Amino acid sequence: MTDQAIIDCRGVKKWFGDFQALRGVDLEVTKGEVVVIIGPSGSGKSTFIRCINRLEVHQEGQIFVDGIELTNDVRNIEAIRKDVGMVFQSFNLFPHLTIMQNITLAPIWVKKQSKSEAEAYGRELLERVGIPEQADKYPGQLSGGQQQRVAIARALAMKPQIMLFDEPTSALDPEMVKEVLDAMKELAKEGMTMIVVTHEMGFAREVADRVLFFDYGQLVEAGTPEHFFTNPQHDRTKLFLSQIL
Amino acid sequence: MTTAIQRPTRPPFYRDVTVLKWVFQIVFLIGIVTVFWLLGSFSIANLAKQNLAVSWDFMARPVGFQVAEGFTTLPESGFQALLVGITNMLRVTISGILAATILGVIIGVSRLSHNWLVNKLATVYIETIRNIPLLVQIVFWGIVVSIIPDIVVDETSDGSLKSLFGLRLLPEGWIFASPKGFAMPWLVPTDGRWQWVGFMIVGAVAALYAYRWRIRLQEAGTAEARAFLWSGGVLVAFAIVGTFAHPVMGIFGPVFGFVAAFFQNTPIIIFQIVLAGLAVGGAYYIIKKRLDELRTPAGLGKLTDDDWFRLAMAAVVASGLALFFLLQSGPVKAIVGQGTIFGQEIGLSQLFTGLESRFSFVSGAPFDFSLPAIDGRFNNYAADAGHVITRAYFALWIGVVLYTAAFIGEAVRAGVLAVPKGQTEAGFAVGLRRSQLLRMIVLPQAFRIILPPVGNQYLNLAKNTSLGIAVAYPDIVQVGQTIFNQTGQTIPIVISWMAWYSFVSLTLSAIVNRWNKKLKLVER
Numbered sequence: 217m218t219d220q221a222i223i224d225c226r227g228v229k230k231w232f233g234d235f236q237a238l239r240g241v242d243l244e245v246t247k248g249e250v251v252v253i254i255g256p257s258g259s260g261k262s263t264f265i266r267c268i269n270r271l272e273v274h275q276e277g278q279i280f281v282d283g284i285e286l287t288n289d290v291r292n293i294e295a296i297r298k299d300v301g302m303v304f305q306s307f308n309l310f311p312h313l314t315i316m317q318n319i320t321l322a323p324i325w326v327k328k329q330s331k332s333e334a335e336a337y338g339r340e341l342l343e344r345v346g347i348p349e350q351a352d353k354y355p356g357q358l359s360g361g362q363q364q365r366v367a368i369a370r371a372l373a374m375k376p377q378i379m380l381f382d383e384p385t386s387a388l389d390p391e392m393v394k395e396v397l398d399a400m401k402e403l404a405k406e407g408m409t410m411i412v413v414t415h416e417m418g419f420a421r422e423v424a425d426r427v428l429f430f431d432y433g434q435l436v437e438a439g440t441p442e443h444f445f446t447n448p449q450h451d452r453t454k455l456f457l458s459q460i461l
Numbered sequence: 462m463t464t465a466i467q468r469p470t471r472p473p474f475y476r477d478v479t480v481l482k483w484v485f486q487i488v489f490l491i492g493i494v495t496v497f498w499l500l501g502s503f504s505i506a507n508l509a510k511q512n513l514a515v516s517w518d519f520m521a522r523p524v525g526f527q528v529a530e531g532f533t534t535l536p537e538s539g540f541q542a543l544l545v546g547i548t549n550m551l552r553v554t555i556s557g558i559l560a561a562t563i564l565g566v567i568i569g570v571s572r573l574s575h576n577w578l579v580n581k582l583a584t585v586y587i588e589t590i591r592n593i594p595l596l597v598q599i600v601f602w603g604i605v606v607s608i609i610p611d612i613v614v615d616e617t618s619d620g621s622l623k624s625l626f627g628l629r630l631l632p633e634g635w636i637f638a639s640p641k642g643f644a645m646p647w648l649v650p651t652d653g654r655w656q657w658v659g660f661m662i663v664g665a666v667a668a669l670y671a672y673r674w675r676i677r678l679q680e681a682g683t684a685e686a687r688a689f690l691w692s693g694g695v696l697v698a699f700a701i702v703g704t705f706a707h708p709v710m711g712i713f714g715p716v717f718g719f720v721a722a723f724f725q726n727t728p729i730i731i732f733q734i735v736l737a738g739l740a741v742g743g744a745y746y747i748i749k750k751r752l753d754e755l756r757t758p759a760g761l762g763k764l765t766d767d768d769w770f771r772l773a774m775a776a777v778v779a780s781g782l783a784l785f786f787l788l789q790s791g792p793v794k795a796i797v798g799q800g801t802i803f804g805q806e807i808g809l810s811q812l813f814t815g816l817e818s819r820f821s822f823v824s825g826a827p828f829d830f831s832l833p834a835i836d837g838r839f840n841n842y843a844a845d846a847g848h849v850i851t852r853a854y855f856a857l858w859i860g861v862v863l864y865t866a867a868f869i870g871e872a873v874r875a876g877v878l879a880v881p882k883g884q885t886e887a888g889f890a891v892g893l894r895r896s897q898l899l900r901m902i903v904l905p906q907a908f909r910i911i912l913p914p915v916g917n918q919y920l921n922l923a924k925n926t927s928l929g930i931a932v933a934y935p936d937i938v939q940v941g942q943t944i945f946n947q948t949g950q951t952i953p954i955v956i957s958w959m960a961w962y963s964f965v966s967l968t969l970s971a972i973v974n975r976w977n978k979k980l981k982l983v984e985r
């Protein structure tokens with residue numbers, strides 16, 4: 217493990233019953249790096265990034281986040297979750313809370329910030345993702361793109377060092393994809409460490425430091441976006457890219 | 462090419478949807494009223510032929526029977542007898558709703574448990590209880606109690622009574638069981654209880670403020686909330702201090718007396734005018750609110766025909782009520798306590814006179830600890846010692862509680878399962894603990910889904926208490942039946958039943974609906 221590796225996965229394996237979803241994944245991510253994961257549906261991309269904040273429990277191998285190992289120790293899990301934000305394909309905003317309450321919930325109850333402090337930062341975040349005027353509305357009153365930007369703000373409210381994105385634009389109408397990608401690009405420019413599962417190759421080309429290709433629960437090929445677009449090595453990678461490009 | 466903007470032409474009224482709809486409803490209403498009126502007058506005529514004029518006189522007359530249990534067992538009038546039935550019904554309903562809710566939540570959560578045994582037990586419970594008719598269950602519980610060995614007065618030894626309950630955790634003589642039911646120690650209220658209750662009302666308000674204060678501190682980030690702990694503490698403190706300080710509440714006695722005298726002595730025409738004013742004011746408020754809702758910055762929105770009809774109805778009903786109050790002094794007198802309802806003086810004035818006498822610096826503990834005892838003469842529990850749960854009460858109560866809890870359990874399970882998995886994941890992802898997640902994310906959302914079916918179950922429970930007739934529980938149905946067996950006045954009794962059950966059902970649904978509306982998610 218190099219000093220800068222903020223995420224360090226060694227031989228991560230995961231089974232759902234008999235079915236092995238991850239077959240030994242090794243990955244190091246350095247601070248400030250933007251990693252894009254691509255791969256066919258069912259290849260284990262979601263399962264892998266969900267292991268990083270323990271939404272799924274890996275059964276073999278080790279995962280270190282910022283030097284803390286993910287084990288059954290509740291204290292480790294809590295520490296890591298405070299440090300890792302996540303954005304889901306289906307937004308998963310809390311529908312019974314206002315946008316501002318969605319954003320300030322965790323800072324107030326997990327980080328024990330005062331309400332005014334949390335709200336001040338919440339407004340700043342809404343400003344950053346471009347929807348400052350929606351603070352008092354409920355998620356059901358927002359468009360998909362706006363909801364996803366709120367979800368990004370909600371994750372950022374905990375001031376995480378790492379952000380995980382699981383197909384953040386897949387559930388969006390085409391005209392809303394850009395506004396979400398723009399918010400993510402902004403974040404990447406500010407130096408956030410990001411792992412993004414996405415098939416938006418334009419995004420990958422523009423901001424990714426590294427692209428990983430997953431298939432059958434394995435990391436098949438890794439390289440710069442340029443590498444993937446010009447000379448992919450494996451047949452499976454080539455086949456997959458030919459289908460999505 | 463330009464065409465003039467055409468105003469939509471109105472169809473002739475006999476093809477106008479809105480007019481047709483309202484006309485149909487009004488005709489329907491008139492039809493129903495006519496049918497009932499005809500049925501009523503036919504039955505009255507038929508009964509008259511059998512020398513049975515329909516009359517409400519029994520309400521004021523003494524009844525010649527005893528009621529098995531209730532706030533009095535020797536009612537002075539038919540009205541009081543029905544009142545005993547009503548309070549008995551409420552006793553089962555209210556305590557039943559509380560118990561069924563608690564048990565139902567436990568059952569529902571157990572059904573979601575990963576613990577195999579707990580899960581299976583809950584499933585077996587639900588499947589068994591739901592598939593046996595409630596009537597059978599109530600009769601069953603009645604039988605269970607009736608096969609307990611009867612009370613025996615043990616005269617061979619020192620003449621004292623032995624506890625017949627095999628429970629050795631409690632001292633001898635604390636709990637009794639017999640075919641007559643169960644007897645247990647109780648805090649029996651004394652005269653001071655009303656003042657103490659007054660104290661507790663103040664305490665409840667204080668607890669509410671304490672709760673809000675803690676939440677505010679939490680939000681300001683100065684302290685952990687522990688709001689429930691704090692408000693609970695305030696309530697307990699008031700309860701304890703109130704036990705000694707409740708005579709302080711006696712200062713309200715004269716105030717209540719003054720109010721009572723006001724209702725008694727003010728000329729009735731004043732109240733008639735006030736009530737008529739309230740009716741008109743209420744209609745004005747409703748109409749104004751509706752118009753305000755339609756008011757936009759660009760001016761008053763267009764009233765739909767439905768709106769017109771609704772506003773007109775409100776105005777008509779209000780003027781009718783106002784006229785009624787102005788022309789009929791009788792009902793108004795009854796309400797304020799200058800007259801009688803069914804021969805009883807039960808108006809506002811009497812209410813406040815009652816409060817006056819209950820708030821009069823009575824001292825002493827508001828409750829006395831009392832152990833159960835047995836009255837050797839009747840081989841029964843002594844009337845004023847401890848608390849007796851009669852066989853009938855127990856059978857009905859346990860029957861409706863177990864039955865309703867099974868349905869509430871299913872509603873709770875369905876509600877929790879209906880909260881999407883993504884909500885839990887999102888909660889964990891932002892770092893919430895499991896308990897916080899349950900309290901702030903899962904339960905509030907599950908609650909919205911659970912509330913309507915559970916409200917329905919509350920209604921069912923209230924109505925199912927009428928099955929108590931199977932074990933002779935003296936609720937309003939059983940008491941009413943006794944009255945009409947004696948007097949032959951079936952029609953007034955049936956009307957009383959219907960009025961009472963409609964009142965309970967409408968009240969319960971109003972509460973649930975209101976709550977439901979408050980919880981509704983805001984959608985686009």
Ligand SMILES: Nc1ncnc2c1ncn2[C@@H]1O[C@H](COP(=O)(O)OP(=O)(O)O)[C@@H](O)[C@H]1O
Nearest residue numbers: 232235237255256257258259260261262263264
């Ligand atoms: N909770 C689960 N139970 C059983 N199988 C699962 C579960 N979650 C995912 N899987 C399986 O694991 C494999 C990887 O899933 P996933 O990580 O969601 O793939 P991807 O995100 O790459 O489309 C799939 O075959 C999926 O069916």
Ligand SMILES: [Mg+2]
Nearest residue numbers: 261262263383
């Ligand atoms: Mg996926």
